[in-house]
Amino acid sequence: MILSGSSSQGLAAALAAELGEPLADVEYERFPDGERLVRIPPVDGRAVVVCSTTGDEDYVELLQLQDAAREAGASEVVTVIPYMGYARQDDAFEPGEPVSARALARAVSTGTDRVLTVNVHETGVCDFFTVPTANVNAAPRLAAALPDDLRDPVFVAPDAGAIHLAQSVRDAYGPGDADYFEKTRHSGTDVDIEPSDTDVTGRDVVVVDDIIATGSTMSEAISVLDAPERVYVTCVHPLLAGNARTKLANAGAEKIYGTDTIERAVSEVSAAEAVAAALS
Template sequence: MLIVPSSSSLKLAKSVAEISGSTLSDVERKRFPDGEMYVRILSETLNMDVAVLGNTRTDSDILEMLLLLNAAREGGAKRVIAVIPYFGYARQHMRYKDGEPVSSRVITQALDNSSDEIICVEIHDEQTLSFSSKPFRNLSAERSMTDHFMNHVPDYVLSPDDGGYDRAKKLAESIGTRAAYIFKKRIDPKTVEMKLPDIDFSGRTILLVDDIISTGGTIIKAIKLLRQAGASRISVAAVHGVFARDSDRIISSEVDELAVCDTIDGPYSTISIAGTIAGSLER
């Protein structure tokens, strides 16, 4: 297996290659004077199984992935796998207003053109999986989360809303503790009311867990509620740390620990998903 890293996932690609015993390709990258992107896979791809690993978080990330996948295909690869740790644009998996595109379908169909299979990690909405004509696997980060928190088990694993309760419950069961969720009610387009469950959080250790932290507004409100309720230690974890508007700086200043998976590289990406991805490539 040849691992070809996108610039969005260099560290993770290296870890996946080391764990799986695969070859990590070098990639030449540059920008032309007019701003156009150039990429070149520097390893031989003829008759190889090739996994191109990178995110679709930004417009530039998407273009780089498509160019690398096409380069592998044009280079005669036997099989091309698009490995996308963080599948950006997955929140636009349906048309909410007239005139909008279904963004995740557009990206999925573009990926289909040069890949034989797509692998992602905890995509925001599984509706996107149905947009592909190729095998599309959605990996769970549960094992990685469990390994990280097994040695410092909180009194409660808490989801910031009922939609994420299943994730919190599975993690709680894996590490041997209890789960609950915060009640969230939208009052109007700009106002959300949050209420803690009927639990005595005084002196308790809490792990708040979510799939994605972007602006962090919901998480920050949850932290404030738990502090007011007397929680002694609060940790925050997520699969994908997008951290828009420097929300990681704000959140980290309010909690005892902030940890996210390394699907997106960053200072708080301390939960490794590399083993899970490596295992999926061996199938």
């Protein structure tokens, strides 16, 4: 049975269809003091909890769903975290700071038998869980959203660390080159980006990343491209906080494509197929 967090209902429904498993009718409530409550039907066999954690309250809901699944009779609980909040806090960057990703991973581990993440920002975060954990790559699904007539495309990652994402989208699409920008980060907000070596003049460019938060870095990356034909922006996790979409449009992005790990208007494709393969 698939148990959906309130933030992941579309993905949970798509996953249930992919697996041929029932989708539970989960009820979400709040007490007058603001506390959350979930309610689920009886579970016969495996329970798959699907809950993106874009905010603190999502973690509370995820833990409640796990506990409810046990109470409802689940023989196994598998937790799918399509987007894992706090994954970028994977170290204590200053004295006295917590390793927040570790703290939350340990909390999630107490209520589940295994965990699946989807393109977690730092793959080392999976080691923080104390149950078997796997990281699913949903980036190839982004190729299905792209136009069929891309002209001599170049798939570009914002930095060397994300080149595998650009390559996986390119491989799924078919023809094209893969490259990355040289990025030097001076602080959390001060980043220098230099163009890649690949000539993009007159070619369609697909910029690929795991997550777009504010859109600032991606916008700057687009701005240093030399005379591309068209620019498309793709990401697994379309957080798109604040005016991110406006920034990207003003930078020259023709269209933005994301998956449904975070359900937004740009969620053109579903990560369900990739997650289902890992669950089968």
